[in-house]
Amino acid sequence: MMVYGGSWGGRAFGLLWLLGGLLFLVLVVVLVVLAIRHLTRMNPPSQGPWSAPLAPPPPNARPEPLDILRERFARGDMTLDEFETAKRALGYPSSLPPPGAGTPPTG
Numbered sequence: 001m002m003v004y005g006g007s008w009g010g011r012a013f014g015l016l017w018l019l020g021g022l023l024f025l026v027l028v029v030v031l032v033v034l035a036i037r038h039l040t041r042m043n044p045p046s047q048g049p050w051s052a053p054l055a056p057p058p059p060n061a062r063p064e065p066l067d068i069l070r071e072r073f074a075r076g077d078m079t080l081d082e083f084e085t086a087k088r089a090l091g092y093p094s095s096l097p098p099p100g101a102g103t104p105p106t107g
Contacts, residue, residue, distance in 0.1 A: 065090050 066087065073083040084094050 066092055 069078075069083055069086055069090075072078050073080070078086070088094055
């Protein structure tokens with residue numbers, strides 16, 4: 001059977017050419033995208049519109065007051081009584097028993 005403009009075989013052949021051309025175009029686009037990704041991974045930009053912003057610096061870690069007291073006591077800057085007094089003033093429990101708690105009752 002003849003179709004206007006050619007035979008069915010001619011149309012099928014033209015359709016294959018069209019699909020082959022589209023496939024080739026998709027392949028070229030994929031290869032270009034992969035090449036760009038590979039090149040940017042190997043040579044990242046130092047600073048520019050596409051670079052990630054720098055992370056903010058971490059906040060300064062402040063030592064706890066009890067740690068400062070322990071350091072001063074360890075250096076010999078304060079006596080044990082001064083250390084215990086300062087510790088209680090900051091709201092930390094005393095590690096020494098209250099005065100008179102360690103002595104046996106006299107009777």
